[in-house]
Amino acid sequence: MQFLLKHSFKLAVSALVVLMGIYLYLTYGGSSDGSQKLPVMYSAPDFTMTDAISGEDVKFSNSNGKVRLVYFYWANCPDVCPPTTQLMSQVQDKLQADGKFGTDVEFYSITFDPERDTPEAIKKYSEKFHADYSGWKFLRGEEQSTAKLVTQFNDMFVVKDPETNEYAHLDLIVLVDREGNVRKYIEGNHDGTPTTADTIMKDIRSALKS
Secondary structure: OHHHHHOHHHHHHHHHHHHHHHHHHHHHOOOOOOOOOOOOOEEOOOOEEEEOOOOOEEEHHHHOOOEEEEEEEOOOOOOOHHHHHHHHHHHHHHHHHHOOEOOOEEEEEEEOOOOOOOHHHHHHHHHOOOOOOOOEEEEEOOHHHHHHHHHHOOOOOEEEOOOOOOEEEOOEEEEEOOOOEEEEEEEOOOOOOOOOHHHHHHHHHHHHHO
16 A cells, blocks of 8 residues: 555656557557658747757757657656667668768757756767767757647647656657657657557658658
């Protein structure tokens, strides 16, 4: 009973995260074979944040003309963020082989834990996944504005546990097309997920054709 009381916030939020993830995947998920056009869901919000690696400001809409994968994470994440970032690294390798990484497709990893995710911590984290900074931006901004940005990607959310300062969030990658439209939520790499680098590549190819 003491365990349940102590961890009731985390357990409740974790359950909500799982339910929301299932709902979004069933509603907007599925896979594309690269020939089926993905539907336009809504216009992605524009924002400006600091590139933790270069120190330069990055305005999201300046990358219009490219397909983008957007992922919200925190470097101290004990479970889903590292394997999903590793999955993105695998997609990076495939795009590099196709000559499309950085030119036609970019990645945006955005921390919602800027206090602990300093530029130094982010660089150390990103190097674990052999990130190619020519096409993979690791961004950070103010915690409150980042939390607001998460919600502007419709149906996404992040919740901070006030006791542990840990985060519960949806493990979803957002696929944004060349015109800045959200086309799909892609389930991250956690237990039971059907997502692979190849399935993500099919979705990217579909968005590139749109």
